[in-house]
Amino acid sequence: MSIVCRWLALTLLLVASCAASSIKNIVVFGDSYSDTGNLQQMSNGPMWLETLAVGWNAALYNFAFSDAVCDRGLFDEASVENASPGIKDQLEMYYREDLKLDPNETVYVVWAGINDIEKLLRQRAHKDEAPQIIPDISPIVNCLIQQIRNIRKVFGGHRFITLNTVPFEFSPYFSDTALDERRNKAIHRFNALLKQHVIRLNQQHSTLELDLVDVHALLSDIAKDPVTFGFKEGKKAYWDVCQGRCSDDVDSYVWWDRVHLTGGAGQTIANSVLSSGSMEIATSVASLAEVRTLLNETNSSFKSPVFKARYHTGVIEEIIQDKKAKQTSVESSMDEPFLPENPHPWMKSISILLFLLGFLCLGLVIYKKQRRRTGSGIAALSALVQTNRQQGRGQFMPLHNTDAEP
Structure with missing residues (x-):
């Protein structure tokens, strides 16, 4: 390829990268709180991500499997034998589908961790290794953050949503059990550590949009005062x-069964993202009936295909290592001039123009983030909660819009 063509291709790439902003695709990696049928949907539905897809008018590609952990390799073989594909497995499944989604038009969702915490607690209790001590949660959080990094490296993703854990102390199954205190401490440690990592990652990458949705706080507030949020029951399971x-x-209950959420609770989670105006113009989904109608349409883009379970083979890691090797090779050959020894004046002008264009694009991205910081502030989760802002309830602050220290 000639030097002129290289300059032109790079210029067009920068322009396209700056111009693209709308969300056309949502790719999800997760567990039963997101599984829409790859293994088993544990809700009356619609699931929260389906409502989110309708709100953004985006195609949904959901690789979540019920009972998934981040990485099966973090646990004893007996506890993960014939287990659901973890987040690490799901990333490779996505890679092998070769969907060719534009990263500028795609939001990646990573939501897991509660199954990891449960397995750690049970594993320690089974081995009788001081079961009252809270196990180290950091490997779980590190794993989830690493998957986000891998998506950036392999697929070029830069728009992400991750969610913390649901408040099991208010779930019908786990409330008032002997393990409640230890489990709650583990969950709170996980949530605090995840928030620290999300803030740090946003600080490290100026073009990254990584939001953390505080589902734990949201559902805790609803459980304590369901009527304010439009629910009838916040602590008991509909099926009980x-x-x-x-x-x-059924959607007037938060809990569908003793650990999973109703479509109504999922709608509230989706609206927390939609109404924040974080990645798109603020909106909301008022009718679950409309969402169900759209999902039932033939070839509905809001209904994710069903993906077959597969375990990872290390392909993602190989791709990353290969990219590192190529980068090292390029850096070692930097002594060779990219331009001819005596470039034409117009080529120098293009070089300056390209530099300015790239600088302008970076400035535009930073400006958008700064504008969000000083603009609408904390976004309400739903139209109902907007009237209760002074109470500080049900609010979601996109973390990529903050300057908070970890």
Whole structure:
């Protein structure tokens, strides 16, 4: 390829990168809180990510599997034998699908961790290794952050959403059990550490948009005061209370079964992202009936394909190592001039113009982030909660819009 063509291609790439902003695709890696049918949907639905896809009018590609952990390799072989694909496995599944999604038009979602915490607690109790001591949570968080880094390196992704854990102290299954205190401490450590890593990663990469949705705080507030958020019941499971015994609307409950959420709770989570105006113009989804209708349409883009379970083979790591090797090779050959010894004046002008264009693009991205910081501030989770801002309830601050220290 000639030097002129290289300059032109790079210039067009920079222009396209600056111009692209709308969300056309959502790619999800997760566990049962996001599984729409790869293994088993654990909700009456729609799942929160399906509502999010409708709100953004984006195609959904969901690789989440119920019971997934981040990396099966972090646990004893007996506890992960025939286990669901973890987040690490799901990334390779996505790679092998070769969907060729434009990273500028794609938001990547990573939500997991609660199964990892449970396995760690049970593993310690089974081995009788001081089961009352809270195990080290950092390998789980490090794994999740590493998957986000891998998505950036392999797929060029720079728009991310991650969510912390649900408040199990308010779930019907785990409330008032002997392990409650230890589990809650582990969950709070996980959430605090995840927030630190998200803030640090945003500080390290000026063009990165990585938001942390505080699902734990949101669902805790709803459980304490469900009526304020438009729910009837925040602590009891719909199937425990209403199975053939009442005519309550299932979406008026937070909990569908004893650990999973209803479509109504999922709608509130989705609206927390939609109404924040974090990555798109603020909006919301008012009707779950409309979402269900759209999902049932033939070839609906809001309905993710079902993906077959596969375990990773190390392909993602090989690609990253190969890129590192090529980068080292390029750096070692930097002594060779990129331009001819006596370039034409117009080529010098193009060089200056390209530099200015790249600088302008970077400045534009930073300006957008700064504008969000000084603009709308904390976004309400739903139209209902907007009237209760002074109470500080149900609010989501996109972390990539803050200057907070970790």
